[in-house]
Amino acid sequence: MKNIISITLLLSSLFILGNAVATVSEKANFIAAPVMSEKLFNIEKMTCKMCHITVRKAMEKxxxxxxATVNxxxxTATVTxxxxxxxxxxxxxASTNIGYPATLKK
Incomplete structure (x- = not known):
């Protein structure tokens, strides 16, 4: 009977410890996540509907x-x-260097 109680206590302790480790791990991942910023830019000299692809690719590099989402x-371009x-x-x-001057929209 003592063995059954000991085993039950041991398994309960391991279960509680496992949950505590998982919680600490989840908090560590949350804290380590980078804080992102999102800004809106004015984009000049876009003359055709394909220009946005070039600007997007340059910004994403x-x-x-x-x-980067270019409208x-x-x-404009919204960049995260x-x-x-x-x-x-x-x-x-990056956008200016490929011929599409970009400035922060105010």
Whole structure:
């Protein structure tokens, strides 16, 4: 009978410990997740409906940029990026260097 109680206590302790480790691990992953920033840029000189693809690809090549969405009709780009890896100037320069000057929309 003592063996059954000991085994039950041991299994209960392992179960509780396993849940505690999982909770700490989940919190660690949450804390480590980078904080993203999203900015809106004005894009000049887009003259055709295919220009947005070129601008998007150039912006997405910048290290730290997660996503760029370019709107031809509004002549804007919405860019999601990790501010620890890049900044507004680098993103704007990527578009400007391929012939489509970009500035932060205010």
């Amino acid at each position: 910048v290290e730290g940029v997660v996503k 031809y009709e509004n002549k 990026f990790d501010p620890k890896k890049t900044d507004i100037e680098a993103i704007a320069l």
